[in-house]
Amino acid sequence: MTVMQTFIFEGRSTRVVFGSGSLGQLPQELAHHGIQKALVLTTPEQVMLGQLIHSLLGDKSVGVHGGAVMHVPLESAREAIRIARDLGADGCVAAGGGSTTGLAKAIALESSLPIIAVPTTYAGSEMTPLYGITDGGVKKTGKDWRVMPRGVVYDPDLTLGLPLGISMTSGINAVAHAVEALYAPNRNPIGSLMAQEGIRAILEALPKLYRNLQDAQARSDALYGAWLCGSVLGQMQMGVHHKLCHTLGGSFNLPHAELHTVMLPYALAYNLDTTPQAQHAIGRVLNVQENIPQALQNYCAALGMPTCLRDIGMPEDCLERAADLAVQTPYPNPRPLERGPIRQLLQCAFEGSEPC
């Protein structure tokens, strides 16, 4: 039976420069966006990258602030806002993963300073208007177009040093965005094509990277996939998977990319009967027709990724509370979020048993 499509498509453009060596084009990109005094942001671990960019930008950089940390604590946001103001910055360059882009977004939320992102993981934050700031252990998230980066420079060379573990799990983090985009209530044909291609690009690239982290072609393919997956995260409403990850990550401080990796097969299993397009998109790449959630978990295990909540620091005695939190203000999902099945899902994910 054919079902006639109905959808709304809203085009929002971020200028994207993609390719090996494209970091060299950053000065022109800043000029394109009218930025004269950029503050370069990094994590403490990536300050050297910040210094490199500072030198590249010359008098168009007012300095490097290496204060980005996971989940954007409010104090770190306040400090970065003060530094940007004191240095007279008229824009930010966020060089790093989702934590660094998150810090730039916190500055933009307060000051509307434009962001140029230089992503070095596959998390995808650079393509979304979503932000999160953590205050007193509680992460508040929101959507505001002021925080959407105006430009993104994707240079796969900058990902060559991304360690094995996060290369793998960050890739699955990106896949999770695309999977949920395929069953989002506000999906549209262009977004679905991007999601399918993003899933393909990343799932094909990760085994190659597992064998050789310096595989330049696979690095490029994975980053290309991350762009597509981040784009659909920015456009579409997320479902049960992101709800569970936000709940568990925010309340129990579990590592972001690993958490997405553990949970995705279980979210797919929860939605098994209602999400044929998402199941098919994964099955096609993994060359399996049945039990796609298990096939995805096997794929992750074969690449050394974690497959159970127990192994990434989830306390078992918090599963009841996690189930309570997960069904409060649920995200839209093809199958309603019911406490009993969600509690069961969490137990299975804790133990790493078959996604069912």
Ligand code: NAD
């Ligand atoms: P991250 O940014 O925290 O980076 C993890 C670690 O890897 C850091 O120590 C970082 O310095 C290091 N690193 C990053 N790139 C590297 C490279 N190329 N080489 C060597 N080391 C490198 O991790 P992440 O997974 O990218 O981001 C997670 C955060 O992003 C979470 O807080 C999550 O909530 C947020 N996020 C937000 C959105 C959004 O749309 N707002 C989307 C995805 C993720």
